[in-house]
Amino acid sequence: MDNSDEDNQNSSENSFNEMVTAAIAGGYVIVYMLQVPPQGNHVIRVPELTGRQWVDKLLSDDSRCFESCRMQPENLIRLHNILHDCYGLKGSREFESIEALAVFLWAYGTNQCQRQMHERFRRGMGTCSNVFSYVLAAMTKFADDVLRPRDTTYSVLPAELLEYTPFFDGCIGAMDETHIDVIVDQGVRDNHINRKGKTTQNMVAICDFNMRFTYIDVGTEGSTHDMHVKKKADDDASFSRPPSGRYYLVDPGYALRPGFLTPYPNKRYWVKEFQTRGLVTRRRCSTGTIPGCIMS
Structure with a gap:
């Protein structure tokens, strides 16, 4: 009788242990099923540099x-x-x-x-x-x-011009303008639209024969003509004006004035101009009568 009771007690304990084990195993299964499966492109976070x-x-x-x-x-x-x-x-x-x-x-x-x-x-x-x-x-x-000339008197002829002496002995640099794309308020956007339809600023720069910028002026609206940009530069105290007997090389967008030498009219300068027959004039280029020849 005593042995039977002891066997029943051991059987009950074994059954209880089996139930606990099954419950723990089931819990592990549920936790595993609830985990998010790893993604194909797993992102590894790298600490950002200061x-x-x-x-x-x-x-x-x-x-x-x-x-x-x-x-x-x-x-x-x-x-x-x-x-x-x-x-x-x-x-x-x-x-x-x-x-x-x-x-x-x-x-x-x-x-x-x-x-x-x-x-x-x-x-x-x-x-x-x-x-x-x-x-x-x-x-x-x-x-x-x-941004200023090293020698404001320009007493020394640049080495790059020695082979062209005496034709360019008075030349001290080149002056040109370019357009820079900008983003401006809607109220002033129209004033910044250039002839190509882009919103820009018209800036002018001067470079000497040592490839050093000696003057830069920015901030002018893109619709402004080159001559007006030049007049604005003339009023700038930092603008290096050519001394007597000196001049800058400029493009046809500027007027021929003392100190500013433009290309001679009715002469060929660009490759496309040499591809046409006859004398190329500024008027024929500007009106577009010569294919491939367009002057700004």
């Missing part, structure tokens, strides 16, 4: 630095030292000075907006705007000192 770490990587890679900031690492460091020592470029709690300069060059050189700056560097929109304006002010002061 702004300073990003700059350090740029400075260690010449090609990457040139693609992002449009200059070699040694030139970026040199520019930073000049702006820091002479033009008041200082760091802040949000940005170090070299980090702010690199971000400015990256945004300016690769056509990035402030929202992309905010997304890339995880800084506030207001902070990105303030940093860009702060570096731009320092760069503007730097440009005012750099």
Whole structure:
């Protein structure tokens, strides 16, 4: 009788243990079934670099630095030292000075907006705007000192003109204009539409024979004629006017004036003009009577 009771008790305990084991196993099965299956393109999150770490990587890679900031690492460091020592470029709690300069060059050189700056560097929109304006002010002061002739008297004939002497002994550079695409408010958009239908600014630049820019003027609406842009430059105190006996080479969009030499009319200059027969005149080109010859 006692043995029978003991067997029944052991059987009950075994049954209970089996039930517990089955319940635990069932729980594991349910948990596994509720898990989200792994996706085919699993994204591995990589910790983002801080702004300073990003700059350090740029400075260690010449090609990457040139693609992002449009200059070699040694030139970026040199520019930073000049702006820091002479033009008041200082760091802040949000940005170090070299980090702010690199971000400015990256945004300016690769056509990035402030929202992309905010997304890339995880800084506030207001902070990105303030940093860009702060570096731009320092760069503007730097440009005012750099964009000017080395010798305002032009007493030395450039080596590039020696083989053409004495025909271009008085030439000190070339002056031309170009259009830069811009985005402006709707209220002033019509004034910025050029003859090609694009919203632009008409800028003028002067370059010497050492391939150095000596003057740049920007901000004029795209619909403005080249001569009006030149008159605006004449009123600028930083404009380097040709001294007596010197002149700039300009295109036919400017008038022939003392100090500004335009191409001689009724002469061939461009390749397409040499592909036509007869004398090419400015009037025939402008009216389109000569195929392939269009003068701006």
